[in-house]
Amino acid sequence: MGLWVEWALSWRAHAGGQDAESGGPLHATRPNPTSSGLTSMATGGGSQSFREALRLFLESVCCDLCRFEHVATEHIAPEDVVIRQEVAVGPSAFADIQVTPRGTAPYFVEVDYGYTPERLIESLRRKYGEPNEATAAASKVVLVIDVNGRKGWPGLEARARSVLRPGLALEVWDERRLDELVRRRFGVSLGSLEEHDRLELRAAVDRAKGRHAFGDDFSADPLESTLLWHFGFWRLRQLREAGRKTARDILPPGLYPNVVVVTADLSGYTRFVRDTRDDDVVRRSLTAFASRTRYQIINAGGMLYQFLGDSVIAIFGIPEAAPDDAERGFACATALIDIGASVAIEWQRQIDQIQPSTGVHVAMATGDLQVIEFRPFSRTHVGVVGDAINLAARLCGVAQTHEIVVSNSLYSRLTDRTRDGFLGMEPVEAKNLGSVRAWKLAPRAGLRS
Structure with missing residues (x-):
């Protein structure tokens, strides 16, 4: 589902x-x-x-x-x-x-x-x-x-x-x-x-x-x-x-094939919140994360789909697909790594307890999505449904801080140059999808958990 x-x-x-x-x-x-x-x-x-x-x-x-x-x-x-x-x-x-x-x-x-x-x-x-x-x-x-x-x-x-x-x-x-x-x-x-x-x-x-x-x-x-x-x-x-x-006419209901989904999630969010005495610090950190990730997504040519707590979902290839959707999604994913690290490091500076992870983990998947009206004839209240969002969420769950994990079908859409540095992973079990082959890109030099 x-x-x-x-x-x-x-x-x-x-x-x-x-x-x-x-x-x-x-x-x-x-x-x-x-x-x-x-x-x-x-x-x-x-x-x-x-x-x-x-x-x-x-x-x-x-x-x-x-x-x-x-x-x-x-x-x-x-x-x-x-x-x-x-x-x-x-x-x-x-x-x-x-x-x-x-x-x-x-x-x-x-x-x-x-x-x-x-x-x-x-x-x-x-x-x-x-x-x-x-x-x-x-x-x-x-x-x-x-x-x-x-x-x-x-x-x-x-x-x-x-x-x-x-x-x-x-x-x-x-x-x-x-x-x-x-x-x-x-x-x-x-x-x-x-x-x-x-x-x-x-x-x-x-x-x-x-x-x-x-x-x-x-x-x-x-x-x-x-x-x-x-x-x-x-x-x-x-x-x-x-x-x-x-x-x-921009985004009518229907099937949109081969879209790219990017999701990023703040690492150790629950622990950050638990160790933060001032609730205002939590709010400021989440506002900074939301403001900057949204700007990055939409100005990379993607669609900001949704914020879900401390995570963000972006879609590339809606409403019109392009040959470089996977590459643009990947460029966005790498930028989200920097944004997440910056927000988390600034948050760490404002609390006493040292956090084991300061950054985000990111995942990408590709597949078909359905755009659904939530009210008859509405274009303002719509949503999407599709396995690609579920798969991206599952892969994000196995990604470590500063890592980008991608599905095998997404990996196959990347250029040879972009694939360089990715490593194969053990199969990932995804609910309702079975065992999934995935690849991960380790953190860049200079970024630490």
């Missing part, structure tokens, strides 16, 4: 030109950012929970901002800008964002709002102070930071430049520069990053994505907003240009 899981309905209703969350006008533009809300970040104001949530929010904004900026200035398609979050650049060191536009050198973005001077310098030195393979091709580091209210900023900026390896430039996006870019691409201001500013900015980014995906008549209705949650906006445009003209 297959696994039935309903889509998480995530949408923002718009009525009368207002954002339903903020109640404010969608096209309002606020004055240039003042020091009020941002100064408190630099001087230690606000709770740790708020500071971390704000940095995570700004990371997502910067990912979208970089993509739209390259599209506008270099006249390339959104899918030609490859963006990853939490990229391993050294032992227990992860770049916040890596941006690789087609035809130009990659660069990194660090969102360090609220960092003390000592933490800022230590972070930059640890990630970018020494030449290594992960950063060798990069041209610069973009530092997104609050400078209002910081004493001695010119000297701190000079120190930041000095700790970067030779050949790696530093570009600073302070409040004014970030506000300028946001205004230019999304038509709103950062303001003081109070709640209404954040909601207005998020609505503006969503609106820009929706218009690219569905055209100028984008209305952010429940179906359009749900599709934008589960698919990359540029992928939706590709599907519409390929003949799926309306939102209802």
Whole structure:
């Protein structure tokens, strides 16, 4: 029997030109950012929970901002800008964002709002102070930071430049520069990053994505907003240009053959929760995991299917299959390894008990899936059923931390180069499926359990 899981309905209703969350006008533009809300970040104001949530929010904004900026200035398609979050650049060191536009050198973005001077310098030195393979091709580091209210900023900026390896430039996006870019691409201001500013900015980014995906008549209705949650906006445009003209045409019920399922699960989650005294740490860690894994999946051209507690399920090859679905799924799986390691290591830093595993285990399988309506004639409330999801879940259960385990049929779809490094496993017993042949890829150098 297959696994039935309903889509998480995530949408923002718009009525009368207002954002339903903020109640404010969608096209309002606020004055240039003042020091009020941002100064408190630099001087230690606000709770740790708020500071971390704000940095995570700004990371997502910067990912979208970089993509739209390259599209506008270099006249390339959104899918030609490859963006990853939490990229391993050294032992227990992860770049916040890596941006690789087609035809130009990659660069990194660090969102360090609220960092003390000592933490800022230590972070930059640890990630970018020494030449290594992960950063060798990069041209610069973009530092997104609050400078209002910081004493001695010119000297701190000079120190930041000095700790970067030779050949790696530093570009600073302070409040004014970030506000300028946001205004230019999304038509709103950062303001003081109070709640209404954040909601207005998020609505503006969503609106820009929706218009690219569905055209100028984008209305952010429940179906359009749900599709934008589960698919990359540029992928939706590709599907519409390929003949799926309306939102209802994107994912109709039916059989979808030979899709690729990727599932990732946080290792030792139960023990992490048991050993964490502050429930807010648990919530922040899961939010970071969900936000970053979703972005990785949909911007790799996949479909975010569902979050199930501490695990995530992605599907490649729905609604249209491509010859490289397995390769794109594998590239996504390797990126999820980095994200999981980063989230788990940061979680470990906030608790006393040493955890035996800090990362995720990942599995991949391929097979046919049925898309099912959960209400007659609905496209918003749908789910999938098929053995591939069950098999991926079973293989994920035997994968160790930082490992990727794949079914034999998935393995056969990978290129020879990608297969290199996989090892055969003992048959895996899968409920209702019998003994299954599988392969595993051991953790990369530098990652530890």
